[in-house]
Structure formats: structure tokens, C-alpha cells
Amino acid sequence: MGVSGSGKTTVGRALAARLGWQFADGDDFHSAHAVAKMRAGTPLTDEDRAPWLAAIRDAMTGWTSSDTDTVLACSALKGTYRHALAMQGVRFVFLDVDEPTLAARMKARDHFMPPSLLQSQLATLEVPSAKEALRVDAARPIDDVVREIAAAL
Numbered sequence: 001m002g003v004s005g006s007g008k009t010t011v012g013r014a015l016a017a018r019l020g021w022q023f024a025d026g027d028d029f030h031s032a033h034a035v036a037k038m039r040a041g042t043p044l045t046d047e048d049r050a051p052w053l054a055a056i057r058d059a060m061t062g063w064t065s066s067d068t069d070t071v072l073a074c075s076a077l078k079g080t081y082r083h084a085l086a087m088q089g090v091r092f093v094f095l096d097v098d099e100p101t102l103a104a105r106m107k108a109r110d111h112f113m114p115p116s117l118l119q120s121q122l123a124t125l126e127v128p129s130a131k132e133a134l135r136v137d138a139a140r141p142i143d144d145v146v147r148e149i150a151a152a153l
Contacts (some may be wrong), residue, residue, distance in 0.1 A: 001074055001075060001076035001077075001082070001092055001093065001094055001095065001128075001133065002075065002094055002095035002096065002097065002125075002138065003075065003077065003097075003102060003118070003121040003122060003125055004075070004102070004106060004117065004118065004121050005097065005101075005102040005103070005105040005106040005118065006095040006096070006097045006102065006138050007095050007097065007105070007138045007142070007145070008025075008026075008073035008074070008075070008095060009025055009027070009073045010142060011073075011095060011138060011142060011145050011146060011149070012025070012071045012072070012073035013071075013073075014142055014143075014146045015071050015146050015149055015150060016070075016071040018146055018150055019069065019071070019150060019153070020069075021069040021070055021071050022063075022068055022069065022070045022071070023070070023071050023072075023073075024059065024063075024070055024071070024072045024073070025072075025073045026052075026056055026072060026073055026074030026075060026076075027073075029052050029055040029056050029059070030052050031051060031052070033048075034048050034049075034052060038117065041117060043117055043120035043121075043124070046078075046080075049081065053081055053084045053085065056072070056074060056085060057084060057085055059072075060072070060085065060087060060090065061087070064087060064088075064089060075121070076092065077121065077124045077125045077126065078124060078125075078126045079126045079128070079132070082128065082132065082133075091133075091134065091153060092128060092132060092133035092134070093133060093134045093135075093136055093149050093152075094127070094128050094133040094134065094135045094136065095136055095138035095145070096127075096135055096136060096137055096138060097137075097138050097139045098139060099118070099122065101139045102118055102122075103118055106118055134149065134152050136148055136149060
């Protein structure tokens with residue numbers, strides 16, 4: 001979990017490959033309306049995120065009931081969002097990255113989330129406590145980040 005540009009998809013895919021688990025991207029659960037809104041530079045509201053969180057929660061319930069180990073890349077910026085996604089066996093990892101690195105990453109990629117929304121992401125972020133999530137410096141090389149997360153899991 002983390003703000004846009006923190007490396008959720010990149011780290012998530014690499015971690016899933018290392019663990020031999022399936023990978024899912026939270027971006028794939030957004031409605032077309034939500035994607036269009038973000039693409040236009042408009043931040044999502046809690047109301048916009050509610051169906052997205054419900055769809056992710058449904059998928060997680062399915063993975064849990066079928067014993068399908070999954071790495072999910074998901075922003076989960078607020079404590080209430082993480083609470084909605086919390087269930088037995090779920091671990092949160094907060095990919096912590098400094099603002100200049102986030103901005104550079106967002107500018108260098110082709111994604112529906114424009115760099116202009118970084119400030120709204122940072123304003124929305126409620127940094128999880130150490131009890132709630134493993135906090136990882138994700139400005140480091142991906143292999144180092146994945147190694148740290150895999151060791152902690």
C-alpha cells in the first residue's frame with residue numbers, strides 16, 4: 001500500500017514472483033468512471049472509493065476461501081480503507097517514498113493517475129502505525145525492497 005508512484009505494482013509483481021503467489025492490482029478494480037475522473041485530474045472521494053473497496057474485499061474473500069495466496073497492490077491510503085480490507089491472514093506493507101522520488105516516478109510513467117494528483121494523495125494518506133503495517137523504504141532498489149518484505153512475511 002502507498003500513494004501513487006510508490007512502486008506498488010512493480011514491487012507487488014516482483015514479490016509475488018519471488019513467493020510463487022498470484023498478483024492482483026487494485027487499479028484493475030476501479031470503475032471506468034473513477035479512472036476517467038482521475039485521468040481528468042480530479043481526486044477521488046470516499047464515495048468514489050466505496051465500490052472499489054467493496055470489489056477488492058470481495059476478491060480477497062474469494063482468494064482467502066480458495067487458499068489462493070495473493071499479493072495485492074492497493075493504495076489503501078486511509079485507516080478506514082485498510083480496516084475495510086483487513087481480514088485474517090492479510091498483512092499490509094506500506095511502501096514509503098519521499099515526495100521528490102514520487103513526483104519523478106509519476107512523471108516518467110504512462111498511467112491514468114497524473115502527477116498533478118500527487119498532493120491530494122499525500123494529503124489523504126494516513127500513515128499506518130508499525131502495528132498496522134510493515135513500513136519499507138521503497139525508494140531503494142526493488143530487489144532490496146522485495147527481499148525485506150519477503151523476510152518479514
